Amino acid sequence: MSHPIIHHNDEHHHEDFQLKDTHPLLGERWPAMGGVRGNDKLTSTYDLVEQMYYLYVRVVKAKDLPPNPLTGSCDPYVEVKLGNYKGTTRHLEKRPNPEWNQVFAFSKDRVQSSSLEVYVKDKEMVGRDDYMGKVVFDLNEVPTRVPPDSPLAPQWYRLEDPRRVEGVKVRGEIMVAVWIGTQADEAFPEAWHSDAASVHGEGVASVRSKVYVSPKLWYLRVNVIEAQDVQPATRGRTPEVFVKAQVGNQVLKTHTSVSATLNPKWNEDLLFVVAEPFEEQLVLHVEDHVSSRKDDLLGRVTLPLTMFEKRLDHRPFVHSRWFDLEKFGIPALEGETRRELRFASRIHLRVCLEGAYHVMDESTMYISDTRPTARQLWRPPVGVLEVGILGAKALLPMKNRDGRGTTDSYCVAKYGQKWVRTRTLVGTFSPSWNEQYTWEVYDPSTVITIGVFDNCHLGGNGNSARDSRIGKVRIRLSTLEADRVYTHSYPLIVLTPSGVKKMGELQLAVRFTCLSVASMLHLYSQPLLPKMHYLHPFTVSQLDSLRYQAMSIVAARLGRTEPPLRKEVVEYMLDVESHLWSMRRSKANFFRVMSLLSGLVGIFSWLGDVCKWKNPATTVLVHILLLILVWYPELILPTVFLYMFFIGLWNYRSRPRHPPHMDTKLSWAEAASPDELDEEFDTFPTSKPQDLVYMRYDRLRSVAGRIQTVVGDMATQGERLGSLLSWRDPRATCLFVVFCLLAAVALYVTPFRVVALVTGLYLLRHPRFRSKLPPVPVNFFRRLPSKIDSML
DSSP, X not given: OOEEOOOOSOTTSOGGGSOEEOOOOTTOOOOOOTTOOTTOOOOOSOOSSOOOEEEEEEEEEEESOOOOTTTSSOOEEEEEEETTEEEEOOOXXXXXXXXXXXXXXXXXXXXXXXXXXXXXXXXXXSSSOEEEEEEEEEGGGOOBOOTTSOOOOOEEEEOBXXXXXXXXXXXXXXXXEEEEEETTSTTTTTSEEGGGTTOOGGGGGGGSOEEEEOOOEEEEEEEEEEEEOOOOSSTTSOXXXXXXXXXXXXXXXXXXXXXXXXXXXXXXXXEEEEESSOOOEEEEEEEEEEETTEXXXXXXXXXXXXXXXXXXXXXXXXXXEEEEOEEOSOOOOOHHHHHHHTXXXXXEEEEEEEOSSOOOOSXXXXXXXXXXXXXXXXXXXXXXXXXXXXXXESOOOOEEETTEEEOOEEEEEEETTEEEEOOOBTTOSSOEEEEEEEEEESOSSOEEEEEEEEOOOSSSSOTTOOOEEEEEEEEEGGGSOBTOEEEEEEEEEEEETTEEEEEEEEEEEEEXXXXXXXXXXXXXXXXXXXXXXXXXXXXXXXXXXXXXXHHHHHHHHHTTSSSOOOHHHHHHHHTGGGGSOOHHHHHHHHHHHHHHHHHHHHHHHHHHHHHTTSSHHHHHHHHHHHHHHHHOGGGHHHHHHHHHHHHHHHHHTTOOOSOOOOOTTTTTOSSOOHHHHHHHTOOSSOOSOHHHHHHHHHHHHHHHHHHHHHHHHHHHHHHHHHTTTTOSSHHHHHHHHHHHHHHHHHHHHSOHHHXXXXXXXXXXXXXXXXXXXXXXXXXXXXXXXXXXXXXO
């Protein structure tokens, strides 16, 4: 039974969008059933999930199988049957001694039979497959095995056939191992599951659980220094030379060097993202910009990435090198002259693979790893993150099959370089995965992302189908208490063109274990990223470009695995589209800023009420506090910090007891208009009609106009402040200079305590002594000039 633990004051914020507490039976055994003794206390590392029991059948091989009397050959395969469930191995042609080594897993809670039958059959091209023999196992006699027990050794069993004449032995034996185990068994990920018995062909591979590792990413820094003897195709003209560098799909250019000599200089860095193993090459083109429509290729060089040094710190020990250019565009020459000029031009480069940076392949707001590329620079882990993916509830139908709605869901979790994918549970709206995974934690200020998807590749859909997103959850590790198990049901919320929608609930069990408290606390004093990001930082535009390239490489590499982690899944997990414009997201960020400033506004409002004597008792107390602090100024800072200490102790009672979750109110998802959502889901570049684009452009112009006005006002105030001493307004500057002289003399002869006391009493004076007109300093400041007069 679950109950909500978060309460919102907004009546329109539906309870379904809230986090819920759950109480699963973690690490508990199922009730005793055939072959499993309920009083056994078997240990398992899967203590964050509910134990699920399976009947495992490993079909290893067979020998001495008889040939078919008609064909004279044997094309055997094995059929494993348990009640209404039936699994088959692949058939092997003309193999009397076949080897399969396949595992079948039947869920124990669905077993309706007391015996297991293993058939050996001969594949027939025409007609019914020939039955060669079988082995029958009594489930009450099947042993139970739970890791870390050693795997059960398979045994040879002689095939039996009740149809044969009594006394005539059936030829052939089969090697089989049968045992009862849990989802912690090593055979679980690769096994054929009875839950997915309806999946056949290429779809079988896509339903299995899998662990993936992101490719190891490096920054490739190409410092283009200069070139020598660059001959333009047209004699007599001054070349406008630039260098175009390409690695895979990434293309970057240097600035154009306009020089009267044939030795242009650039000394410019070009940055790329590359992944191990290095499959691409660095291709450099030296080109001459002839016109806006024409660039002449003057030379080219292709360099393998494996030849470059790896730099592990900021020291510039990488040596520069000269590389000969393959010439292009040179008029035809004869004999020795042509051979001499073929490599006459060369280019000077300093190229290295940067190992001291962290290559960011995800949004910095949801970063899950901060380690540098080079493993030598890694610190030891400070903790362990364990996540039990229990299941989901009340999922919505994502597609139609056989005339009815259905969902084939699987879960993907990403933290650091490790990705995990649960098995796909076919045709259920309440899947129970009960799979547990572990990650090493090197920094607690990181985020794990867990997404749920609908598998659209179970057969017949081809590669054009895309797995549908059901929702995702983010958990920041620094918000978790150490060694506590968090069991909650997270709402799976997605934003669609028609509005915000709850797709179901994801049930998780999360535990963060701290290995070293001292190391953990020490990390809070360290920079979040490796030191190279601060010693030699990248520009904002470079970071955005490099992050996009890294995301593309990770998606491409994971899409080539088996089963593939598809591009749409990787992009959704990495928030590839988070940088695109969204009116809804802009409003949400604006109100986040307003909420942040509301506390400061509240303080100034309270001070205003004190100064206006709205509550005389409070104002008198503030006067007393002012006198104490003026008389004992050394108490000011201790008082502030002691005040914050007591606030922290008071807030400890109401500290958050649950991880954060997706908040539709904070995201401004419930209040977004249909047109704003339609704009957010538009492609880039836009695919909408021209009239609609014009309307949205005008709306964006109006919003930008307001922002422009605010920025202009801020610039005006700053320029007025600077004009106090600039003599742009000679009379105002003269008055301010004289005031500064008088103030310096007065403050020199007057004790600081008297000045502070007089200033405080003046600000706290009674409204009877106040004027409704602006004070003199404000009037003087507003009269100062700014550069707005020079704006067109």
